[in-house]
Amino acid sequence: MAILSKIRERSMFLILVIGLALFAFVLDPSTISDFFSASKVNEIGQVNGESISRQEFAEALDAYKAQTGNRVSEMQAAKTVWNNLIRQKIYETQLEEAGITVGEADIMNALYESPALQGDPRFQTSGIFDKNKLKEHLATIKEENGEEWAAWQNYMASLKNNIEKTTYDNLVAAGLGASLKEGEAQYLTENTKVSGKYVYVPYSTIADSLVTLKKSDVSNYINSHKEAFQVEASRDIKFVKFDIAPTSEDEEAIKAEVAKLIEDSEVNNTPVKGLKNAVDYHEFLEENNSDIAFDDNYKFKVQVPQAIAEEVFSGKEGDVFGPYKDADYFKISKVTKVAQLPDSAQASHILIPFVGASSADATVVKSEEEAKITADSLLAVVKADKSKFADLAKEMSSDKGSSDKGGFYDWFSYNRMVPSFRDFVFEGKEGDMGVVKSQFGFHVIKIDGQKNFQPVVKLATYGRKIEASEATENTVFQNAETFALELANGKDFDEAVKEKNLSSLPAIGLKSLDENVPGVGNEREIITWSFDRDVNEGDYKRFDVDGGYVVAVLTAKVEKGLMPVDKAISSVRPILTNERKAKMIEDEISGSTLDEIAKSVSQTVRVATDVNLNSPTISGVGYEPKIVGAMLNAKENQVIKNVAGDKGVFAFVVEKKELPTALPNYDTFRKRIANERKSKTFQMYEAVKKAAKIEDNMSSFYGIQ
Numbered sequence: 001m002a003i004l005s006k007i008r009e010r011s012m013f014l015i016l017v018i019g020l021a022l023f024a025f026v027l028d029p030s031t032i033s034d035f036f037s038a039s040k041v042n043e044i045g046q047v048n049g050e051s052i053s054r055q056e057f058a059e060a061l062d063a064y065k066a067q068t069g070n071r072v073s074e075m076q077a078a079k080t081v082w083n084n085l086i087r088q089k090i091y092e093t094q095l096e097e098a099g100i101t102v103g104e105a106d107i108m109n110a111l112y113e114s115p116a117l118q119g120d121p122r123f124q125t126s127g128i129f130d131k132n133k134l135k136e137h138l139a140t141i142k143e144e145n146g147e148e149w150a151a152w153q154n155y156m157a158s159l160k161n162n163i164e165k166t167t168y169d170n171l172v173a174a175g176l177g178a179s180l181k182e183g184e185a186q187y188l189t190e191n192t193k194v195s196g197k198y199v200y201v202p203y204s205t206i207a208d209s210l211v212t213l214k215k216s217d218v219s220n221y222i223n224s225h226k227e228a229f230q231v232e233a234s235r236d237i238k239f240v241k242f243d244i245a246p247t248s249e250d251e252e253a254i255k256a257e258v259a260k261l262i263e264d265s266e267v268n269n270t271p272v273k274g275l276k277n278a279v280d281y282h283e284f285l286e287e288n289n290s291d292i293a294f295d296d297n298y299k300f301k302v303q304v305p306q307a308i309a310e311e312v313f314s315g316k317e318g319d320v321f322g323p324y325k326d327a328d329y330f331k332i333s334k335v336t337k338v339a340q341l342p343d344s345a346q347a348s349h350i351l352i353p354f355v356g357a358s359s360a361d362a363t364v365v366k367s368e369e370e371a372k373i374t375a376d377s378l379l380a381v382v383k384a385d386k387s388k389f390a391d392l393a394k395e396m397s398s399d400k401g402s403s404d405k406g407g408f409y410d411w412f413s414y415n416r417m418v419p420s421f422r423d424f425v426f427e428g429k430e431g432d433m434g435v436v437k438s439q440f441g442f443h444v445i446k447i448d449g450q451k452n453f454q455p456v457v458k459l460a461t462y463g464r465k466i467e468a469s470e471a472t473e474n475t476v477f478q479n480a481e482t483f484a485l486e487l488a489n490g491k492d493f494d495e496a497v498k499e500k501n502l503s504s505l506p507a508i509g510l511k512s513l514d515e516n517v518p519g520v521g522n523e524r525e526i527i528t529w530s531f532d533r534d535v536n537e538g539d540y541k542r543f544d545v546d547g548g549y550v551v552a553v554l555t556a557k558v559e560k561g562l563m564p565v566d567k568a569i570s571s572v573r574p575i576l577t578n579e580r581k582a583k584m585i586e587d588e589i590s591g592s593t594l595d596e597i598a599k600s601v602s603q604t605v606r607v608a609t610d611v612n613l614n615s616p617t618i619s620g621v622g623y624e625p626k627i628v629g630a631m632l633n634a635k636e637n638q639v640i641k642n643v644a645g646d647k648g649v650f651a652f653v654v655e656k657k658e659l660p661t662a663l664p665n666y667d668t669f670r671k672r673i674a675n676e677r678k679s680k681t682f683q684m685y686e687a688v689k690k691a692a693k694i695e696d697n698m699s700s701f702y703g704i705q
Contacts (some may be wrong), residue, residue: 020494045082046695047089057701060085062152073522077514082698084161087685090692091164098171102163108270121362143233155553169685173678183670184663193632198652199598200606200621201589203581205648218572221567229563234509235530236556238493239504241520242480243548246468251330258323258330258464275334276320281460289330292331292463298341298426298456300416308333312457326451329463337458339427342416346449347425348407349397350378350392353441360441364398375435375442382444383433390448398441408448421445480549483587484542494539506555518544522701530554531704582644589641589651597641597651608652621647632657 041669045052049211060081068077073561111117111134118129122137141148149392222229246254263274268513278284282294301313307324315321315335322332351361353370366374377395382389397403414426420436425447428434433446468476486496497504507518517523522543529535530552558564586697590600598605608618616628627645634640641651699705 039330040117044695044701045086047086048093048693050089050093051087052085054701057081057085057698063157066151070134075513076526078698078701079513081377082696086689086694088161088262090685090688091168094168094677094688095164097532100167102160102167102173104164107159109155110163111156121565125540169681172684173681174340175679176674178670178677180666180670181371182667183668184672185561186669186673187663187666188660189632190613190614192626192632193549193658195609195652195656196607196631196652196654197594197605198608198627199594199603200602200618200648200650201585201601202605202648203585205580205601206581206584208577210584211577213573213576213580215565215569218569220570221576222562222568226562229532229568230561231567232511233531233560233562234511234558235505235527235554236558237510237517237526237530237552238502238504238522239508239517239526239550239552240483240497240504241478241545241548242483244468244473244476246466247472250469250472251325253469253555254464254466255323255325258332261462262320262322262332268701275332275460275462278334278460281334281336281685284463288462290462291465292461294460297419298337298339298458300343300414300454300456300638302455304459305331305333308337313455313461321347325466326463328466331461331463332464333459333461335457336460337426339456340453341414341426341456341460342450343452344411344691345425345447345451346411347421348389348393348446348448349399349402349409349421350389350397350444351441352378354397354399357441360398367391367640369440372435372437373442378444379435382446386433386446388514391478402584407446411449411451422466426450476548480542480551484540484551485553487540487553505608509558512704513702520550523550526550527554528702528704530698531616531620532704571622577643579642585649586642586644589649593639594651594653597639621645624650627652670689 005372023086037525042055043051043053044057051185058495064077064081064084067074070111074082077518084530090570094335107162112129112131117123117134123134125133138149138152141152148459166261171343205300261274262276264274269527273279273284275284285292285294301309302621304312305324305326308321310377312319312333312335317335317338317519320332320334323330324332330479338630352371353364354366356368357364357371368434369375374396378392382392390408393403397407402409414422416422417425420438421443424432424434428447430447430450435440436443436445438686483496483500489492493504496502507517507519510517510527510530512527514523514527516522517526520526523543526543526545529543535554537554537557540551543552556566558567563653585601588601589597589598594605606620611628611631613628613632616623619629624645624647627643627650630640630643630650634652636654636657639651639653643650643652
């Protein structure tokens with residue numbers, strides 16, 4: 001009834017709203033949806049009043065992920081795309097104001113000049129880039145292949161953005177120069193040397209305990225330096241992580257289970273072969289759910305787990321070793337073959353690829369059968385006359401890394417080449433020739449050399465990963481639940497941590513688009529929770545994380561804007577402390593000469609020789625650009641006192657200024673200044689960006705309001 005009463009009270013308002021909507025619909029039916037769906041709902045930001053819609057962002061995000069092959073994380077991609085959209089809209093605005101547009105012709109010219117496209121055989125006629133072929137290709141895929149056309153559109157959009165950026169940067173850089181007077185001033189500033197005497201009173205001569213600061217002092221400093229203390233919204237949490245890790249009992253149980261697989265056994269009155277008597281090792285590993293795959297490669301001693309290496313190479317074929325622990329696994333291994341192999345070899349090859357082979361480019365037209373026939377024919381030729389091998393490799397091999405050297409590969413180790421190539425070279429004999437197939441095509445191989453023969457073995461190895469048992473997992477879960485329950489009953493987080501002898505970790509300054517929680521890893525759920533508008537300081541939650549559980553409590557919320565006093569204290573306190581110390585030192589300084597000043601503060605008069613701004617350091621003090629700058633601008637033989645530097649308070653007298661030799665022309669310095677200005681395109685963009693009105697609600701795309 002209360003709801004109906006409210007509707008009646010507002011009936012006139014509703015009639016007015018509906019009337020306006022219908023009136024808008026009569027004028028333009030498309031406005032009806034716009035009327036009832038506020039634009040703010042569909043946008044996630046603005047740049048100088050121009051909206052960035054959810055759809056625009058989502059499409060740009062999908063395109064960027066496709067471009068990078070999904071090799072970047074969601075949040076990394078989101079931040080990159082957001083910054084790209086802002087940059088794009090800022091440059092578009094700047095160019096529009098300058099009356100400059102980037103059109104289709106500019107984009108097509110950029111396509112024509114692309115080295116990748118110019119070198120693509122699809123767009124060549126007699127080996128020369130053909131614009132018409134590119135145009136025909138684009139026209140065809142526009143009509144027939146929507147997915148490929150979309151990829152080209154994304155590429156051309158990125159070209160447009162790059163052209164806009166380059167055009168704007170060039171326009172601005174063209175207006176940045178420097179005068180000869182500026183060049184002369186730069187030369188004089190950098191090379192003028194001053195010498196004199198000074199008194200230095202370090203801030204460290206006054207104990208920090210003598211300086212009293214209030215929160216209001218920090219607050220006043222922040223408010224008078226607002227630009228330097230603007231911050232993004234952030235959250236602080238503390239958490240306890242309950243790791244699911246195998247206990248010693250879990251390890252012993254797994255070890256015992258693995259040990260049972262060595263000998264034959266019976267399951268439901270059916271005999272089952274153990275590893276000792278197994279013949280089909282692929283089948284044995286599969287049937288017993290091995291956590292590692294079968295590896296049929298030869299292994300040198302250094303490649304065998306050290307826990308069994310000595311025993312293995314003292315044993316014989318058929319011997320079984322283990323169970324033994326290797327990293328995070330318990331394993332058993334059986335020697336299936338013993339041999340002698342070289343540890344390195346030399347070989348030459350001619351690679352004949354076929355359509356579909358790895359690294360086969362558009363020029364490869366042979367089918368697999370045709371490539372095999374060609375390889376066999378080449379083998380027959382080189383077997384009849386080995387001297388032809390190098391010339392044929394240069395002429396026929398598609399392996400550009402070796403063809404120029406007659407197909408020759410100098411000494412390489414056992415694991416350097418693909419398995420089929422490696423097995424032929426290392427298991428054959430020097431001088432052997434043959435054809436093998438790999439993912440790259442057919443190889444005509446000649447073994448040129450072998451050295452350092454050593455014993456090797458093949459091992460059939462079963463492995464079981466050492467993991468926590470179900471009982472252990474249940475215990476860890478119960479511990480996390482019990483801890484969270486105590487917080488629910490009102491117990492203080494730190495008190496609960498101490499009582500249970502746990503350890504907590506802080507995560508300070510989490511941002512809404514972060515994905516990593518220090519000490520936990522990639523856990524967006526924790527960050528999203530901490531930014532929930534209904535979560536307040538002191539609230540807690542248990543999370544399932546990779547490898548365990550986390551119980552987290554929100555300890556601080558910082559909203560976008562001016563940094564809170566508590567957050568700024570650590571950075572502001574040293575500044576204010578030195579300012580107060582400087583005032584205290586200045587109050588102690590008295591006298592009209594350096595000797596009198598030195599005596600008043602129990603310091604000595606020191607000498608400064610050939611000080612300059614190129615390297616603004618003072619001997620015995622260190623880096624002091626403020627003081628060196630003051631000395632360069634001071635009059636000679638005049639006592640200057642109460643100059644606060646980075647490390648203390650100074651008084652000084654400049655006794656001599658040595659100007660550098662006058663140059664006939666300062667064009668070199670003028671050009672240097674001009675080039676430095678023109679190279680600062682990033683700073684130019686940042687300045688324009690700072691002046692722009694940017695509304696950033698991108699986190700709302702990920703459910704954070």
